[in-house]
Amino acid sequence: MSFNENTNGLIDHDEKEINLRERLFIYIKHWKWFVVSLIVFLALGYIYIKVTTPLYQIETDLLIKQDKQNGGGGAGDDILKSLDLFSSDKIIDNEIQILKSYTLFEKVVKDLGLQVSYFQTGRARKVPLYETVPFQAELLKPNHQSYNEYLKVKLLNNTEVEVDGKKGQINYPIQTDLGTVLITAQQVDPKFFNVQYDIKFNDLDYFYQTYSTTLSVSPVSKDGTVLIITYQDAIPKRGEDLLNRLVLEYNNAAVADKNKVASSTLNFIDERLIKLSNELGTAEQNVQNYKSTNQIADISSQSHEFMQTVQQNDADLEKINIQLAVLQNLENDVNSSDDSQEKLPSMLSIEDPTLLGI
Numbered sequence: 642m643s644f645n646e647n648t649n650g651l652i653d654h655d656e657k658e659i660n661l662r663e664r665l666f667i668y669i670k671h672w673k674w675f676v677v678s679l680i681v682f683l684a685l686g687y688i689y690i691k692v693t694t695p696l697y698q699i700e701t702d703l704l705i706k707q708d709k710q711n712g713g714g715g716a717g718d719d720i721l722k723s724l725d726l727f728s729s730d731k732i733i734d735n736e737i738q739i740l741k742s743y744t745l746f747e748k749v750v751k752d753l754g755l756q757v758s759y760f761q762t763g764r765a766r767k768v769p770l771y772e773t774v775p776f777q778a779e780l781l782k783p784n785h786q787s788y789n790e791y792l793k794v795k796l797l798n799n800t801e802v803e804v805d806g807k808k809g810q811i812n813y814p815i816q817t818d819l820g821t822v823l824i825t826a827q828q829v830d831p832k833f834f835n836v837q838y839d840i841k842f843n844d845l846d847y848f849y850q851t852y853s854t855t856l857s858v859s860p861v862s863k864d865g866t867v868l869i870i871t872y873q874d875a876i877p878k879r880g881e882d883l884l885n886r887l888v889l890e891y892n893n894a895a896v897a898d899k900n901k902v903a904s905s906t907l908n909f910i911d912e913r914l915i916k917l918s919n920e921l922g923t924a925e926q927n928v929q930n931y932k933s934t935n936q937i938a939d940i941s942s943q944s945h946e947f948m949q950t951v952q953q954n955d956a957d958l959e960k961i962n963i964q965l966a967v968l969q970n971l972e973n974d975v976n977s978s979d980d981s982q983e984k985l986p987s988m989l990s991i992e993d994p995t996l997l998g999i
Contacts, residue, residue: 688765693766694766694768694769694875695875696855696873696874696875697873697874697875697876697877697880698871698872698873699871699872699873699874699877699880699881699883699884700869700870700871700872700884701869701870701884701885701888702861702867702868702869702870703740703867703868703870703888703891704866704867704868705732705733705736705866705867705868706866732866733860733866733868736868737858737859737860737868739891739894740858740868740870740887740891741853741856741858743849744894745887745890745891745894746849746852746853747845747849748890749883749886749887749890750843750845750848752886752890753879753882753883753886754777755843755848755879755883756780756842756843756845757777757778757779757780757840757841757842757843758840758841758843759771759774759778759838759839759840760791760838760839760840760841761836761837761838761839762837762839767839769875769876770838770876771876771878771879772878772879774838775796775826775829775830775833776794776796776802776811776824776825776826776829776838777824777825777826778792778794778822778823778824778840778842779822779823779825780819780820780821780822780842781814781820781821781822781823782820782821783819783820783842784819784820786818786819786820787819787820787842788842788843788844788847790818790819791839791840791841792804792805792817792819792822792839792840792841792842793805793806793837793838793839794824794837794838794839794840795835795836795837795838796811796826796829796833796834796835796836797834797835798834799811799826799828799829802815802824802826804817804822804824805817805818809824811824811825811826812824812825812826819842855872855873855874856870856871856872857869857870857871857872858870870884870887870888872884
């Protein structure tokens with residue numbers, strides 16, 4: 642039994658080797674197709690790389706500062722916490738929506754001049770340009786074709802330009818099939834003359850759709866307040882400028898919003914102060930009119946006059962008492978039986994001229 646099993650095992654092993662060789666020979670017969678396929682796929686990959694514009698991912702961080710609530714708590718704070726109206730997640734969500742808003746996007750696009758895209762025709766594709774274009778294009782009067790086609794621009798010299806094969810003057814409006822266009826340029830290096838550029842006017846609504854898909858804003862962590870902003874662009878410098886401008890406009894909008902709130906608060910306080918001042922003035926005038934109509938004296942003024950009168954009466958009474966004492970002493974001296982020549986008492990506080998003459 643064991644001998645037969647060993648023999649069968651060797652036969653099976655030999656059959657497997659034969660089958661593998663046969664299959665390998667079958668594939669080797671078609672080696673030309675393998676080589677052709679490899680060459681085709683390599684060529685397609687090369688063409689794809691040349692035709693497709695690569696996108697670079699640019700990233701920046703943004704810290705969202707939250708206003709600290711005053712301590713103390715209370716039933717009102719507990720209610721707000723239970724409603725979850727001011728949770729960190731909701732604040733972050735709101736700031737993300739602001740960063741991706743059309744309002745900030747429009748400011749960024751206009752500040753960087755991204756309403757117009759510039760290209761230079763390469764061997765396999767249009768190469769996007771940024772900050773290397775020797776002129777600026779502006780669409781003055783658009784028409785129905787303005788945002789659908791490319792405009793070919795070629796600088797002939799420092800004063801002339803060729804737009805879609807038609808000559809025109811630099812810094813002067815030019816009528817084209819895409820609308821009225823203005824090409825502006827200063828002193829241009831001659832190396833840029835007779836170089837063809839393709840420009841594309843961007844419809845902001847459509848451009849925003851593309852922009853919103855390539856812009857990503859997400860928090861670093863669930864409980865954190867740091868946002869990671871990423872953007873994909875064919876030109877890294879342009880993407881970097883776009884994110885920097887976006888953060889700048891976001892901060893400016895936050896400052897403007899706080900200034901607006903502070904201004905509104907101050908205006909409200911000023912209005913309330915003016916209103917209260919007018920109300921107090923009216924109330925005081927009504928009191929004066931009521932006193933005058935009903936002949937009611939001023940209590941404070943009468944009290945002051947009364948106190949002055951009392952003080953004056955007290956002073957007069959004291960003076961009279963002194964005079965009475967002096968006269969009493971004088972009377973006692975006159976009635977005295979002593980005939981000695983003594984000086985009469987002083988006539989202090991005595992104003993009668995007869996008595997003073999004695």
